[in-house]
Amino acid sequence: MPNEFVKRSLDEIRFWSRIMKEHSLFLKLGFRCEDTQLIQEANQFYRIFEQIEAKSHSFTDTTDPEQIKHFNMEVHSAVSHIWVFKRKILGLIIQCKLPGGNNFPLLVDHTSREANYFRNRLEELNTGRLEPLPDAIIDENVFFLRIMADHAKFIGHLLDPSERQLVEQARNFSQDFDQLLFQAIDLSGMRPQSQTQPLLDQFLDQNRVSVVSLRDFKKTARDLIEACRIKSIIHPLLADHVFREAERFLHIIDLFEASLTGKEVTG
Template sequence: MKEHAFFLSLGFTVDQTQLIKEARHYIAVFERIEEQISDYNEMTDPGVIRQLNIQVYQAAASIWAYKRKVLGLILRCEIVSNNMPLLVDHTSREAAYFAKRLKELNEGKLKPLPEAIIKENVFFLKIMADHSKFIGHLLDPSERKLVDQAREFSNDFDQLLFQAQDLDHMRPQSETVPLLDQFLDQNRVSVVSLRDFKKTARDLIEACKIKSSIPTLLADHVYREADHFLHIIDAFDEHLTAIKK
């Protein structure tokens, strides 16, 4: 969330001082939370963690509202900025996801495993598809091979997303473990490829070996999200393996 606020602040024009000020406010908010969390460990009282979740939930809900306000201003053509509407919408979806997960944790709510697997994959497949589109747009047009690769990833993840949405509508039950196994395996292969592409792009950007308007931090940000998605896929795979045993 802190990095989202930073990226948005970079995209505003110099005269959009109020929006920049608000973005910087959220950078400071999440920096303070980071510092606070650094003092916690596995021995921290659960009541303290519950209060932390409430605090972070409120911050995530607040930055979500800010992002939706910015998106509205852009869509109504009330401002012109370098923040693409899909990018602002993308970051707002991540804020909504974060806030929802914190609320569910505090309330002790857990979705049935098949539903959780499908819903998480639908969310993150859309995130990965968006990333591919952003990379393709932010690379210099002269980087033709990399732009083509980004477009191929965009098409791949669009198709995986459509398949996941179809599966969500079918609502498979726990007895369809083989179907979910195949679903996770197929997604893992594509996410590994995209993660590796992002890592290569990040390293090339950092070494100033490709032409783009992508900050190194943004390249690293999307790489970390792909890596996180892989950890989620692996965790679900472990749960399915335990069920089969």
């Protein structure tokens, strides 16, 4: 019989281990040729998460929950290590110890926040301590809106400056998501009074509209980059990566919406 804990664990690990693997690649590509030690470390993390990803696909929803609990711990440890690596790189860049490198500090910080999110998920799964729905709705949205706002900024800065229209569109998305993020923070500050069904429902609806259009923009950008139709220094895999993260956020919004309206039905 499929176990909900096993199913959710595998879903998180399959998605985020691929993301962690790709972060290792992106960070490596942003290092200078002489940063051989850092390149080697990035390669190591790539292999570690590649193995974790493969292992996650060798399990099924009927795998023994104890085995999955152990696997979650193993992944948790790898994620903690990559988080430390990312923060170390951030420190080096900010202290100007990697002059001429091509990793933006915000990008490195962003990837470390994603690692931290993944680590928290694994802890929640293994301890069985899940946030109450109204809190989860606000916290997940605060996390993902910031992630989306960052993506828009990265795209805007990695497109060739001559792609004026696309750069402008990316800037608009950045502003749109900064504003949504502030609204989410406002809603968060008004807790618990703000956690009414109509407000949370409207919050999800509003966020969904913007995430759908950002998702579509990323999809278009990805296709244009793959077909070599626009000028940029965006790796095709990075374009697909940020597209997948938007899809993930949309999926989470839909799950929240279903839980909220489900509650409405049962009163």
